[in-house]
Amino acid sequence: MSDKIERTGKPLIEMCNMQKAFGGIRAVDGVSIDLYPGEVVGVLGHNGAGKSVLMKMLSGAIQRDAGEIYVNGELAEINNPRDARSYQIETIYQYLALADNLDASSNLFLGRELTTPLGFVNDALMEAETRKIMGRLTPNFRRFHTPVAGLSGGQRQSVAISRAVYFNAKILIMDEPTAALGVQETKMVVDLVDELKKQGIGILLIDHDIHQVKTLCDRANVMKNGKLVGTVVVDEVTEDDMLGMIIAGKCPPGGIPGPGAINSDNAAA
Amino acid sequence: MTDETNNTGPTIVKPKGLFAALEIDTRLMGMIGAFIVIALVFQIWTGINAQGLTGDIAWNPFSWLIDGRFLTPRNIFNLTIQTVSVAIMATGMVFVIVTRHIDLSVGSLLATCSAMMAVVQTVVAPNWLGLGLENPMIAPLAIVVGLITGAAIGAFHGYLIGYLTIPAFIVTLGGLFVWRNVAWHLTGGQTIGPLDANFQLFGGINGTLGVTWSWIFGLLAVAVAVYGLFSARRQRLSHEFSVKPVWAEATIAAVISVVILGFVAVLNSYEVPTRRLARLFEDRGEIMPEGFTTGYGLPISVLLLIVVVVGMTVLATRTRLGRYIYATGGNPEAAQLAGIRTRLLTVKIFLIVGLLCAISAVVASARQTFHSNDIGTLDELRVIAAAVIGGTALAGGVGTIYGAVLGALIMQSLQSGMAMVGVDAPYQNIVVGVVLVLAVWIDIVYRKRTGS
Numbered sequence: 101m102s103d104k105i106e107r108t109g110k111p112l113i114e115m116c117n118m119q120k121a122f123g124g125i126r127a128v129d130g131v132s133i134d135l136y137p138g139e140v141v142g143v144l145g146h147n148g149a150g151k152s153v154l155m156k157m158l159s160g161a162i163q164r165d166a167g168e169i170y171v172n173g174e175l176a177e178i179n180n181p182r183d184a185r186s187y188q189i190e191t192i193y194q195y196l197a198l199a200d201n202l203d204a205s206s207n208l209f210l211g212r213e214l215t216t217p218l219g220f221v222n223d224a225l226m227e228a229e230t231r232k233i234m235g236r237l238t239p240n241f242r243r244f245h246t247p248v249a250g251l252s253g254g255q256r257q258s259v260a261i262s263r264a265v266y267f268n269a270k271i272l273i274m275d276e277p278t279a280a281l282g283v284q285e286t287k288m289v290v291d292l293v294d295e296l297k298k299q300g301i302g303i304l305l306i307d308h309d310i311h312q313v314k315t316l317c318d319r320a321n322v323m324k325n326g327k328l329v330g331t332v333v334v335d336e337v338t339e340d341d342m343l344g345m346i347i348a349g350k351c352p353p354g355g356i357p358g359p360g361a362i363n364s365d366n367a368a369a
Numbered sequence: 370m371t372d373e374t375n376n377t378g379p380t381i382v383k384p385k386g387l388f389a390a391l392e393i394d395t396r397l398m399g400m401i402g403a404f405i406v407i408a409l410v411f412q413i414w415t416g417i418n419a420q421g422l423t424g425d426i427a428w429n430p431f432s433w434l435i436d437g438r439f440l441t442p443r444n445i446f447n448l449t450i451q452t453v454s455v456a457i458m459a460t461g462m463v464f465v466i467v468t469r470h471i472d473l474s475v476g477s478l479l480a481t482c483s484a485m486m487a488v489v490q491t492v493v494a495p496n497w498l499g500l501g502l503e504n505p506m507i508a509p510l511a512i513v514v515g516l517i518t519g520a521a522i523g524a525f526h527g528y529l530i531g532y533l534t535i536p537a538f539i540v541t542l543g544g545l546f547v548w549r550n551v552a553w554h555l556t557g558g559q560t561i562g563p564l565d566a567n568f569q570l571f572g573g574i575n576g577t578l579g580v581t582w583s584w585i586f587g588l589l590a591v592a593v594a595v596y597g598l599f600s601a602r603r604q605r606l607s608h609e610f611s612v613k614p615v616w617a618e619a620t621i622a623a624v625i626s627v628v629i630l631g632f633v634a635v636l637n638s639y640e641v642p643t644r645r646l647a648r649l650f651e652d653r654g655e656i657m658p659e660g661f662t663t664g665y666g667l668p669i670s671v672l673l674l675i676v677v678v679v680g681m682t683v684l685a686t687r688t689r690l691g692r693y694i695y696a697t698g699g700n701p702e703a704a705q706l707a708g709i710r711t712r713l714l715t716v717k718i719f720l721i722v723g724l725l726c727a728i729s730a731v732v733a734s735a736r737q738t739f740h741s742n743d744i745g746t747l748d749e750l751r752v753i754a755a756a757v758i759g760g761t762a763l764a765g766g767v768g769t770i771y772g773a774v775l776g777a778l779i780m781q782s783l784q785s786g787m788a789m790v791g792v793d794a795p796y797q798n799i800v801v802g803v804v805l806v807l808a809v810w811i812d813i814v815y816r817k818r819t820g821s
Contacts (some may be wrong), residue, residue: 161706182708197706201699202692203767210696211707213689220687226606247699 101365107136110173112302113158113189113271116280117118120153127153129326130359131167135271135302140260141312142320142334143306144346150326151306155273158304159191160184171271182211190269191261194276194306200249204241205230207248208263210211228362233262261292272296279335310339311345324349327360379821392613393621396760400775403808407779411786418790433810439786444640446665448778449636449787450573453670454479455734457746459755460681461722463773466756467698468539469765470530470719473728474544476748478522480552482730486515487561487740490568508567515727522548522717531715545749553742558634560737572735576669580637586632591626597623605707616643637664669730674774677728682722682770686766694718699766729762754801755780758808780804 105169111134113283120128126151135141145149156162158169160181169176171187184191191197198207205226205303215220227244234241237258248256250359257277264272274293278286293303293316308312313320314334321344322329343351351357416433420426438444458475465472494500497575500507522544523534529540563569570576578586598618605612612618640662641649649743650657685691697704697711705711729748735741759776761768787797 132463134794159706180708182707184707192707193706197700197703199696199699199766202696206692206696210692210704213692215689220683221689221692224604224608224610227610 105156107139109136111135111170112137112139112172113304114170115154115158116168116170117213118154118157118169119165120150120157120162121165126168126202126326128157128164130334131321131323131326131328132323132358133286133328133331135304137300137302137318138297139319140297140303140305140317142317143304143323144308144313145323146346149323152275155191155275155304155306158184158271160190161191162312182343185211185267188268188270189273190264190267190271191273192275194275197257197268198248198259198339199309203245203247204251204259205244207259208233208247208266210263212267226306229266230262231263234267235259237262237265237292254282255289257281257285257289259309261289261304265292265296268294269301272301272303273306274303276308276357277305278307278312310342313342321358323348324360328358329360330355332356371473377805383796384496386433389542390465394616396770396812397769399811399815400759400779404775404779404782407782407786408440409434411439411782411789414786415439428458438789442635442664444789445635446639446668446786448781448808449671450668450736451785452774452778452781453573453668453674454729454736454745455751455755455781456674456774457677457729457732457775458722458725458748458752459759459777460677461718461725461769462752463759463770464685465537465722466753466761466763467694467714467765468769469698469701469716469763470718471753471763472526472537472541472719472722473753474526474541474547474548475722475752476745476750477506477552477727477746478519478547478723478726479730479733480742481522481548481746482515482727483554483734483740483744484552484561485518485554486511486730487503487564487734488555488567489514491561496734505557505565505567508570510566511565512727512731515730516724518732519721519723519725519727520720523726524720526723526784527716529717530719531712536732541749549746552744556740557740560741562737563768564734564740566739567736568731571670571673571731572738573668573670573732574665575735577636577665578667578669578672580664580666583633583637583664586667586672587592588632590629594625595622595630598671633667636668639665641665641763663676670736674730678774685770690714691716695766735818740749747751751777751780754805756806762812776808783811 113135114132115134118128118131119126131144131150131154132208133141133154143155145151146247153162157164157167158178160178160183163179169320170179171189175186176183177185178296179188202210205223205331208230212225214223214368227347230244237240239342241252241255243255248259251259257280261277277289282291293305296303305313305317308315317334319331320342321331323340324346329345329349331343332352332355337352341355344350344352345355349362351361384704412435416435416437417426419436419438420433462472462475464688492505492512493514494504494507495502500510526540528742529535530537543567564703577583585613598621602612602618641664643662646663647657648663685694691706693709693714696707697709697714701711707722730745733744737744755777756768757763757776758779759769759772759774761773782799785805787800788794792800
């Protein structure tokens, strides 16, 4: 991923000083990150580092305690998933967030059903649209009338991805999109990320797999205990550097350290 | 089941089995099959009993079938009007159970709605509004008040469950105690009756369409059903999806038509007793012609049930609200992430249930021609049982409106059939309880086998 990304204009997304506490635990504490068009930015960290919570504040699934979100440089009001969708922020959740009892097209259009002039859901039209979009991602998919509970992990993943693609996401949040997938299906997701990048879509990728982050991402933010350790350009650091950020909270030279980096006083000096 | 053939373009239909080509819901077939078995058992049983009363029992099963009392126009008529009240509420219970809630208060809610309507008819309308006896405004006024009462209480339950996040079990268990006794309070514990004559038209035998209008209704229903099949087919063709072979569509249309018209024919052949007819003519100041007979036809209460079932089915399968109900039942978190307002949805669902309780209250109190304190007692359990026998899964996400109505019909058939053959009420309840558990077990086995 070494295509030069222009980071001079207005960022697609800028999250400033985000805060979220559950009870006494500060799940996200003063984290600021940004994302430019056509860029894939990783969000890394241990389990419980706060990366999922940070992303859920952007997708509206969790309401933030404090902090600002700017979309294209303008202050955005995101308090629920509908708000996020109105800014063309789409999310592919780790557990896919599908209603298992409904079929692919009902899931794809959930919350945004196509209707007939009389206001009834237009199942035939939605199925036709689903066939088109799914045909691009998984040409062999046939089971349009089966509840998605009966589909394979990869097929379920393509339903979730189709949903994001169909509704013209400008900003895509992917929470471990390849965690449950086989080799073939992982490749499908990787290819898709490349394609979406070319279209100028900004992608935030939550992942555990350092190797995958190295190949897919342009920049990476590392979080530890709810705080940002630092932001690095992945091509400028080694995998060991990134592991050091995740495990020890040590921001490597060349990276921009955050409030969570150890001996941040020295680094700032 | 048969999705494997259709991707794009009208595929050539592979030769497949008769039932596969018809694409009939096997679970629906199972329930109808169970109902037919129950009906035949009671038909034979009552046939044997009848022969035993009159003389020797002929050892010929066909004569038992012919002498049976279960499948007579009179009993089918009674069976349908007895089923209406529970069936109407069961359609709403489907939505509640699909979204992983429960409603234990429907019987009590019915009682409160019934009490409100009785009070409007006997106190508010004559004493406060000065409407005289049999004023045509009384029945509509009472029904509107009942509907508002039901909707308001239902929405309140929904608010407690959705917004204050009190479990539905607790809210409606509280409601079970509260509304039964609010009803008692409203009427001062008295039985109130007789209710308004126009109001009583919704009770069943006191309000039927008559032979001609029943046929007209039957023909209209056939026309609507055939048009529905035709337009669904046309829509699938317009998107170039595969469709059933024409003969399969025609077979389904024919079966539906025969069932609808056969049902109308049976209800029409239940004749109004001569003395009752004579009284009707007397009331109109006429003299009944010699040898005049006519059938009851479709009861208005059954018509009401049909309207409710069609409306609720459209709501469940053709509207966003219905889609959101099933999505929320399947995965509440996914529904919320998809931007569905699940709390408001809960309010809407319980509001619908409240409305349906009010409609059932109209039917139930009109049927007994008065309001009594014990009206609708234990209905909550019958309604839940009907929905569950009809294939609604308590785990959420699965359930159909027609299933719940069939479930109500199966339960009512069991009870009235057993009453006809002389099984005592306690034993009837034992059988119903066993059937409930058995039905759910069969459903679980079925789901495992089909993997759905």
